[in-house]
Amino acid sequence: MLDDFLIRAALAGIGVALAAGPLGSFVVWRRMAYFGDATAHAAILGVALALATDLPIGLGTLLVALAMAATVSTLAARGWAMDTTLGVLAHSALAFGLVAVSFIPEVRVDLASYLFGDILAVSRVDLGFIWGGAALVLALLVWRWSALLTSTLSEDLACASGLNPDRERLILTLALAVVVAVALKVIGALLIAAMLIIPAAAARGLARSPEQMAVLAALIGMASALGGLRMSLSYDTPAGPSIVAVAACVFCVVAIVSRRRHD
Amino acid sequence: MTLIAAENICVRLGGAEVLHDVSLRVGKAEIVTILGPNGSGKSTLLRALLGIVPLAAGRVTRQDALRIGYVPQRLHIDRSMPMTAGRFLSLPARQTPADTAAALARVGVPEVANRPMTGLSGGQFQRVLLARALLAKPDLLILDEPTQGLDQPGEAAFYRLIEEVRRDTQVGVLMVSHDLHVVMSASDRVICLNGHVCCEGTPLVVSNAPEYRALFGLGTQGALALYQHVHDHDHTHDHGHGHDHAHPHSPAEHPHA
Numbered sequence: 001m002l003d004d005f006l007i008r009a010a011l012a013g014i015g016v017a018l019a020a021g022p023l024g025s026f027v028v029w030r031r032m033a034y035f036g037d038a039t040a041h042a043a044i045l046g047v048a049l050a051l052a053t054d055l056p057i058g059l060g061t062l063l064v065a066l067a068m069a070a071t072v073s074t075l076a077a078r079g080w081a082m083d084t085t086l087g088v089l090a091h092s093a094l095a096f097g098l099v100a101v102s103f104i105p106e107v108r109v110d111l112a113s114y115l116f117g118d119i120l121a122v123s124r125v126d127l128g129f130i131w132g133g134a135a136l137v138l139a140l141l142v143w144r145w146s147a148l149l150t151s152t153l154s155e156d157l158a159c160a161s162g163l164n165p166d167r168e169r170l171i172l173t174l175a176l177a178v179v180v181a182v183a184l185k186v187i188g189a190l191l192i193a194a195m196l197i198i199p200a201a202a203a204r205g206l207a208r209s210p211e212q213m214a215v216l217a218a219l220i221g222m223a224s225a226l227g228g229l230r231m232s233l234s235y236d237t238p239a240g241p242s243i244v245a246v247a248a249c250v251f252c253v254v255a256i257v258s259r260r261r262h263d
Numbered sequence: 264m265t266l267i268a269a270e271n272i273c274v275r276l277g278g279a280e281v282l283h284d285v286s287l288r289v290g291k292a293e294i295v296t297i298l299g300p301n302g303s304g305k306s307t308l309l310r311a312l313l314g315i316v317p318l319a320a321g322r323v324t325r326q327d328a329l330r331i332g333y334v335p336q337r338l339h340i341d342r343s344m345p346m347t348a349g350r351f352l353s354l355p356a357r358q359t360p361a362d363t364a365a366a367l368a369r370v371g372v373p374e375v376a377n378r379p380m381t382g383l384s385g386g387q388f389q390r391v392l393l394a395r396a397l398l399a400k401p402d403l404l405i406l407d408e409p410t411q412g413l414d415q416p417g418e419a420a421f422y423r424l425i426e427e428v429r430r431d432t433q434v435g436v437l438m439v440s441h442d443l444h445v446v447m448s449a450s451d452r453v454i455c456l457n458g459h460v461c462c463e464g465t466p467l468v469v470s471n472a473p474e475y476r477a478l479f480g481l482g483t484q485g486a487l488a489l490y491q492h493v494h495d496h497d498h499t500h501d502h503g504h505g506h507d508h509a510h511p512h513s514p515a516e517h518p519h520a
Contacts, residue, residue, distance in 0.1 A: 028343050029341060146355045150354045153346070153351075154338055156335050158355070159315045160315070160405070161399070201343075208347065209346070209350050210346065210350070212345070213344075
């Protein structure tokens with residue numbers, strides 16, 4: 001069954017959405033949208049480094065995404081102005097990544113697949129990497145759910161309850177780097193952050209509890225992945241942008257419907 | 264029995280020393296109020312006791328396995344997070360629906376369980392925060408200006424509720440307030456803070472202390488008379504209920520001592 005490239009593509013999209021939905025909810029709640037962007041854009045730099053050093057692409061992306069996430073967290077803790085810092089880091093990471101990639105001939109040919117994703121070329125090994133990463137992220141989130149939610153709501157309340165908000169932030173940072181690494185092949189570096197934010201933002205309009213929002217975000221993400229894949233097949237559009245475009249349409253519909261309902 | 268004690272703690276924030284050489288202790292079933300002007304370090308002191316801000320010097324000791332219920336001064340819940348009052352009470356520890364309903368009824372807002380936190384009034388919000396603190400079955404309640412956003416009757420009712428909870432559960436209470444009247448009637452001990460401990464003692468002792476009067480600009484006899492009046496009233500009330508551990512009068516004034 002996994003021999004069919006379409007089945008592999010669908011499973012890859014579902015795997016990414018499964019992890020990106022709940023994690024994306026935290027990205028939305030904690031207003032980390034730009035943080036997600038910076039980490040995702042760093043992935044291109046990871047691709048360049050991996051190819052230059054003969055490391056697996058997934059590992060290279062993971063390491064660079066982790067380094068970027070750690071840098072941002074450290075600067076935030078030292079009281080740097082976050083909006084500016086993230087703006088600088090997100091775009092610099094992309095720029096340096098693209099420059100680095102231009103030194104590696106075989107990537108230059110294939111640059112679009114790293115920027116926009118190449119879901120139809122997902123191999124069995126890729127699929128194992130995607131589902132392994134997604135399972136790891138989901139397990140982390142389920143295990144720490146209550147603590148993560150409390151620290152997201154208020155670090156002071158978390159401290160007073162004997163939790164350590166720094167540790168919970170570290171867990172989210174780690175999860176974010178993993179999602180970036182697994183989503184690179186499916187969505188592409190430019191739009192990974194959109195896959196985190198848009199399904200979660202759409203789910204917000206329908207959810208009455210944080211748990212509902214996380215589950216709905218995963219479901220909306222899966223539906224978008226399948227819809228985008230279909231669109232990519234029918235019209236030969238790039239996979240990542242197609243998936244994000246479908247998610248954006250779902251967001252608009254939900255926003256209009258839930259506004260109507262509140263009126 | 265001491266629940267929590269601070270010994271000579273100093274706290275620096277951004278290079279400035281906010282607290283200098285502060286010591287205090289709170290015992291079981293005791294209501295201690297910290298009083299001080301804006302910027303005197305009241306909230307910082309609570310946050311230092313909770314371990315949220317680091318100490319530059321001194322130490323905080325807690326009773327073993329001390330359970331603390333904390334009501335912060337302000338809690339902003341982002342609209343991006345759907346959160347009903349009932350769900351909020353289950354953070355971080357899961358509570359049964361029966362327990363959350365009982366806690367909300369206890370603080371006088373049984374109707375809000377399914378309402379979103381962002382839609383509550385200021386008074387309802389504070390009460391939900393208190394309900395959450397109580398669900399932790401605390402040995403010590405730490406309340407940072409808990410009556411913000413409440414009108415005067417609501418405020419009086421809130422402090423009565425705190426006293427009832429103390430009576431029922433023997434919880435110790437450490438709170439920050441700026442409301443002098445309430446502090447005088449509802450506290451066993453008052454600590455007057457302005458970066459350091461200016462004075463402390465029973466409400467009457469503190470209200471007569473020159474440091475306190477200078478800090479709050481109470482030069483007139485009238486203000487003092489008002490507090491004594493309020494205080495005398497409470498004295499008879501206390502006596503009728505056999506509460507004398509919290510007796511604010513000095514023995515000399517006390518006809519039955």
